[in-house]
Amino acid sequence: MTNIEDRVTAIGLTPKATGMQYRHVGRSGLIASAIGVGCFPFGGFVKQPEVQAVVDQALDLGINYFDTANSYGIGKSEEALGFALAGGKRQQALIATKFGNRTGDGPNEIGASRLAIINACEASLKRLNTDYIDLYQLHWPDHDTSIEETLRALDDLVRAGKVRYIGASNLFAWELCEAHFTAEKLGVGSFVSAQDHYNLLYRDIEKRFEPFCVKYGVGMTHYFPLAAGMLSGVHKRGEIVPGSRQDKNPNTAAWQSDRNWSVTEKLQAFAQQRGWTLAQMSLAWLLSRPATFTVIAGADKPQHLIDNVKALEIRFTAEDLVEIDRITLVDEDRTVAPPYRTLRPEKVHEFEAMQLARAGAPSRAAH
Numbered sequence: 001m002t003n004i005e006d007r008v009t010a011i012g013l014t015p016k017a018t019g020m021q022y023r024h025v026g027r028s029g030l031i032a033s034a035i036g037v038g039c040f041p042f043g044g045f046v047k048q049p050e051v052q053a054v055v056d057q058a059l060d061l062g063i064n065y066f067d068t069a070n071s072y073g074i075g076k077s078e079e080a081l082g083f084a085l086a087g088g089k090r091q092q093a094l095i096a097t098k099f100g101n102r103t104g105d106g107p108n109e110i111g112a113s114r115l116a117i118i119n120a121c122e123a124s125l126k127r128l129n130t131d132y133i134d135l136y137q138l139h140w141p142d143h144d145t146s147i148e149e150t151l152r153a154l155d156d157l158v159r160a161g162k163v164r165y166i167g168a169s170n171l172f173a174w175e176l177c178e179a180h181f182t183a184e185k186l187g188v189g190s191f192v193s194a195q196d197h198y199n200l201l202y203r204d205i206e207k208r209f210e211p212f213c214v215k216y217g218v219g220m221t222h223y224f225p226l227a228a229g230m231l232s233g234v235h236k237r238g239e240i241v242p243g244s245r246q247d248k249n250p251n252t253a254a255w256q257s258d259r260n261w262s263v264t265e266k267l268q269a270f271a272q273q274r275g276w277t278l279a280q281m282s283l284a285w286l287l288s289r290p291a292t293f294t295v296i297a298g299a300d301k302p303q304h305l306i307d308n309v310k311a312l313e314i315r316f317t318a319e320d321l322v323e324i325d326r327i328t329l330v331d332e333d334r335t336v337a338p339p340y341r342t343l344r345p346e347k348v349h350e351f352e353a354m355q356l357a358r359a360g361a362p363s364r365a366a367h
Contacts, residue, residue, distance in 0.1 A: 020062030021312055023293040027217030028192040030135065030165050032094055034287055035308050036065030036296035038223065043076030046300050048083065055084035055093075057302035061309055064094045067195070067221070067296045069139055070124050071101035082129035090130055096193075097124050098169060100139035112142035114153040121157055137167040137195060141175050147182050155188035167193030169223075173209040180216055191218060193293070198222035200231060200267060200282050200328050201260050207335070210291055219293040225286055226279055226297055230255050230264050233271070233278030237261045259330070266327045276314055279307065284314035285324060 007014045021034040037058050042051045055066070066085075068077045078097060085093050099120035102110040110116065124133065136157065138150065157163040168176060168191045176194055183190035194213055198205045199222065213220050226232050229240075229252065240252060264278075271281040279297075286295045299305050316324075 018062030026192045026219030032065040032294045033063045036294040038296040038298040039068035043073045043080035051080045052084045054299045067096045069098035078127035094134045096135035098137040098139035112150040113145045117153045136163040140170045169195040193219045195221045199227045201227045213291040220291040225295045231282040280311040283311035
């Protein structure tokens with residue numbers, strides 16, 4: 001490994017070669033690694049020695065994006081991440097954490113009121129052992145608190161230097177739209193990112209949410225990018241690998257529908273024909289989407305990160321993307337009247353990928 005002294009020039013350091021790709025978070029100046037680390041299992045399924053190994057491997061690979069939340073293990077994930085980043089490693093990391101889920105029995109230990117946000121932020125800073133949070137995200141919408149109150153409280157945290165940027169998670173398209181224009185009206189900072197459920201098995205987000213993010217410069221990242229292990233390529237129908245995180249998760253069965261397995265098996269064959277793993281192809285496909293800035297997959301061991309980074313080597317042809325659409329977009333759209341799909345195609349532009357797949361035309365995403 002090259003010593004830092006060998007990279008010093010009159011105009012600063014020459015970049016360290018890692019092979020990692022970096023992307024702006026939406027239209028903000030914040031830059032994140034295209035591959036991130038989902039920290040949900042930290043402090044629980046993944047114990048501290050393994051957490052340290054995963055974090056060290058991530059930093060060595062050039063990964064800077066670590067996604068956690070105050071409700072993951074009710075603080076244990078944040079504590080584990082903070083401990084692993086001690087000793088001068090904090091500056092290399094972009095910490096994205098969340099607030100809003102219940103973390104205690106008190107009436108103000110949930111939600112996005114001014115009191116709840118400020119208390120949650122102070123507690124997260126202590127657990128993370130840091131003076132600031134790079135990306136502070138509303139975990140779920142709080143329908144009992146006005147978005148004006150939430151945005152003003154977050155703006156105060158930014159002005160106080162405790163938060164650098166703000167984002168949201170699990171908002172409907174209209175809620176993100178409301179937040180965006182409310183921030184503009186108030187003259188406060190707006191959400192630069194949106195984290196939501198999105199993968200090759202669940203693509204509804206493309207209909208209305210993704211187009212808004214593209215138009216208004218909101219960066220997208222996604223949880224369950226491998227559909228809770230369905231797209232990992234290591235499990236088979238009716239055969240979950242013993243001892244794996246999926247084997248120990250009581251929610252695993254909820255994903256195991258015949259439809260999901262049918263699509264997964266076709267995707268597995270498609271990937272194998274091209275020399276890709278299903279997991280790497282699934283991550284690479286998400287990174288091909290127009291608003292995505294990073295993909296976050298949980299890592300139980302360093303090798304998982306090494307495997308995930310290989311997704312950056314995959315290049316899709318226009319034909320590849322059309323075939324992936326044909327395999328995955330197998331559900332009838334029931335949100336637009338059937339005649340409009342042929343008589344008024346301009347009315348259903350948000351379903352263009354499905355239309356192109358059925359027609360066998362090249363996907364615009366490839367251009």
